[in-house]
Amino acid sequence: MSNDTKAAGIIGTGSYVPETILKNSYFEEKLDTNDEWIVSRTGIKERRKVKPEMATSDIATYAALKAIEDAKLTPMDLDMIIVATVTSDMSFPSTACIIQKNIGAEKAAAFDISAACSGFIYGLSIASQFVKSGSKKNILVIGAETLSKITDYDDRNTCILFGDGAGAAIVSCVEEGFGILSAYLGSDGRGGDLLKLPAGGSRMPASRETIANSQHFIKMDGSEVFKFAIKIMGEAAEKALSLCGMEKEDIDYLIPHQANIRIIESATKRLKISKDKVFVNVDKYGNMSAASIAVALDEAKRTNKLNKGDVVVLVGFGGGLTWGSAVMKWT
Numbered sequence: 001m002s003n004d005t006k007a008a009g010i011i012g013t014g015s016y017v018p019e020t021i022l023k024n025s026y027f028e029e030k031l032d033t034n035d036e037w038i039v040s041r042t043g044i045k046e047r048r049k050v051k052p053e054m055a056t057s058d059i060a061t062y063a064a065l066k067a068i069e070d071a072k073l074t075p076m077d078l079d080m081i082i083v084a085t086v087t088s089d090m091s092f093p094s095t096a097c098i099i100q101k102n103i104g105a106e107k108a109a110a111f112d113i114s115a116a117c118s119g120f121i122y123g124l125s126i127a128s129q130f131v132k133s134g135s136k137k138n139i140l141v142i143g144a145e146t147l148s149k150i151t152d153y154d155d156r157n158t159c160i161l162f163g164d165g166a167g168a169a170i171v172s173c174v175e176e177g178f179g180i181l182s183a184y185l186g187s188d189g190r191g192g193d194l195l196k197l198p199a200g201g202s203r204m205p206a207s208r209e210t211i212a213n214s215q216h217f218i219k220m221d222g223s224e225v226f227k228f229a230i231k232i233m234g235e236a237a238e239k240a241l242s243l244c245g246m247e248k249e250d251i252d253y254l255i256p257h258q259a260n261i262r263i264i265e266s267a268t269k270r271l272k273i274s275k276d277k278v279f280v281n282v283d284k285y286g287n288m289s290a291a292s293i294a295v296a297l298d299e300a301k302r303t304n305k306l307n308k309g310d311v312v313v314l315v316g317f318g319g320g321l322t323w324g325s326a327v328m329k330w331t
């Protein structure tokens with residue numbers, strides 16, 4: 001352990017989305033909804049779904065191996081694995097431990113965090129503290145979800161929104177002045193009932209009644225979450241910028257949580273940045289909760305949207321309620 005404070009940043013990314021595509025027409029056939037409503041209210045055209053036998057750790061493992069390769073590391077180089085998810089394989093062991101076994105990262109401490117859609121930013125922030133303090137060198141941060149497993153496909157209010165996917169990043173030491181410059185995390189537990197999975201925990205263990213009442217599926221007050229999101233996205237991004245002495249004019253690229261195109265457009269407007277500086281893939285994948293920003297970051301990188309020295313802002317919100325933002329100088 002060293003006393004020097006180091007710079008921490010992302011040195012590799014990876015992502016994976018399942019092959020099966022659910023287009024809006026799939027819902028048109030089953031429910032009282034249509035493509036026009038879904039696209040105009042959400043921007044979503046299709047989303048991915050895992051096969052029944054696949055769990056979150058399976059798709060997260062694919063994303064993790066790609067990130068490790070991209071960073072030119074091996075699994076044995078990892079000191080820590082942090083997994084952000086609301087769809088862990090099971091309550092315990094953690095999904096992080098299952099991935100550790102899958103990839104053979106024998107030297108890594110592994111744990112999950114629960115911050116819903118903000119989870120990947122929470123994970124990056126935790127990882128950056130360990131790397132900056134010098135106590136850990138290479139940390140794998142994953143945002144991964146199989147939301148199809150907790151989605152009620154009879155509930156038109158929620159089922160059109162969610163999809164499955166996994167994204168990963170390696171946080172490590174980077175050149176001074178680069179990497180994660182600031183992170184801002186927040187929560188408001190008073191809004192916890194707005195977005196939740198009621199049953200299956202210690203409050204309401206699984207029973208015949210909970211299954212009969214569909215309480216193992218996501219419940220959401222969409223319009224209240226929408227109002228919260230509109231307010232918090234811009235605020236959180238501005239706060240992270242101010243923490244590192246920057247302003248919204250300094251943003252070169254924005255990677256927002258992909259929940260709804262109208263929420264993304266509202267943040268874009270408030271931050272006064274042009275649309276070509278904002279990454280959008282909500283049309284292809286829907287809302288993948290903790291995986292959304294992680295997959296978007298990898299796709300932005302692989303499509304050469306991020307250049308060395310660019311000021312890249314990540315911002316997200318989610319159940320809890322939680323929110324998080326981070327400013328990076330891209331390495």
Ligand code: UT7
Nearest residue numbers: 033034037041042117156157160222223225226259260318
């Ligand atoms: O990652 C964080 C997780 N969650 C979110 O980010 C969700 C945030 N919220 C939203 O994105 C939006 O609130 C929704 C897309 C969920 C809903 O859009 P909205 O413009 O807020 O619609 P609304 O909830 O105000 O509903 C308007 C109407 C309702 O009908 P009535 O009560 O006015 O007759 C809904 O029942 O639209 C109806 N509706 C639908 N109609 C057709 C709700 N879902 C559908 C649907 N197809 N799939």
